[in-house]
Amino acid sequence: MEKLKIMFLCTGNSCRSQMAEGWARALKSDVLEAYSAGIETHGLNPNAVKVMSEAGVDITNQKSENITDLLHIDFDVVVTVCGHAHETCPVFPANARIVHVGFDDPPKLARELAEKGASEEEQLDAYRRVRDEIRAFVEQLPGNLEENPS
Numbered sequence: 718m719e720k721l722k723i724m725f726l727c728t729g730n731s732c733r734s735q736m737a738e739g740w741a742r743a744l745k746s747d748v749l750e751a752y753s754a755g756i757e758t759h760g761l762n763p764n765a766v767k768v769m770s771e772a773g774v775d776i777t778n779q780k781s782e783n784i785t786d787l788l789h790i791d792f793d794v795v796v797t798v799c800g801h802a803h804e805t806c807p808v809f810p811a812n813a814r815i816v817h818v819g820f821d822d823p824p825k826l827a828r829e830l831a832e833k834g835a836s837e838e839e840q841l842d843a844y845r846r847v848r849d850e851i852r853a854f855v856e857q858l859p860g861n862l863e864e865n866p867s
Contacts, residue, residue: 718748720747720748720749720750721748721749721750721793721794721859722749722750722752722790722791722792722793722794723741723749723750723751723752723792723793723794723795723796723858723859724751724752724753724754724787724790724792724794724795724796725737725738725741725751725752725753725754725796725798726753726754726755726756726784726795726796726797726798727753727755727756727797727798727799728755728756728757728759728799729755729756729757729758729759729760729781730753730754730755730757730758730759730781730782730783731755731758731759731760731761731762731765731781731824732762732764732765732822732823732824732844732847733765733798733799733820733822733823733847733851734753734754734755734798735753735761735762735765735769735776735779735781736765736769736776736847736848736851737751737753737796737798737851737854737855738751738752738753738776738779739769739774739775739776739779740774740851740852740855740856741855741858742774743773743774744852744855744856745855745858745859748858748859749858749859752782752787752790752792753779753782754782754783754784754786754787755781755782755783755784756783756784757783758781758782758783759781760781761776761777761779761780761781762823762824764823764824764827764840764841764844765823765844765848767841767844768841768844768845768848769848771845772848772849772852791813792813793812793813793814794813794814794815794816794859794862795813795814795815795816796816796817796818796862797815797816797817797818797819798818798819798820798851799819799820799822800819814862816862818854820847820850820851820854821843821846821847821850823843823844823847823848826840826843826847827840827841827843827844830843
């Protein structure tokens with residue numbers, strides 16, 4: 718059976734899309750060929766690496782990629798995981814289907830918590846919550862793609 722080629726797209730390919738790629742590789746590598754990219758590249762977020770490691774998934778070898786670097790791949794599905802990426806998603810060749818599943822932005826949540834005096838641990842909890850929400854989404858792949866039309 719041919720694997721479904723899926724790309725998780727976010728603004729900077731530093732956190733949410735990286736977590737989604739990591740979960741897809743860890744949980745669904747038998748049915749998915751997973752990639753992630755960003756409209757821009759912001760580098761791998763160290764807190765994303767930390768909370769994924771806590772959950773037993775190592776994403777340290779993943780790198781922040783720009784979407785233009787992956788346009789040569791014929792994706793079956795592109796999942797936009799943030800509003801900005803969904804709004805600015807380029808047109809993909811072939812039959813790539815765009816599916817939007819938005820997740821909160823952990824760095825933004827952590828910044829807002831820090832401004833209110835939250836501890837580092839409380840800030841990391843924002844990353845953990847989103848990590849777990851992304852895991853729940855990925856666990857249902859590819860079936861839940863039919864439930865989320867673009």
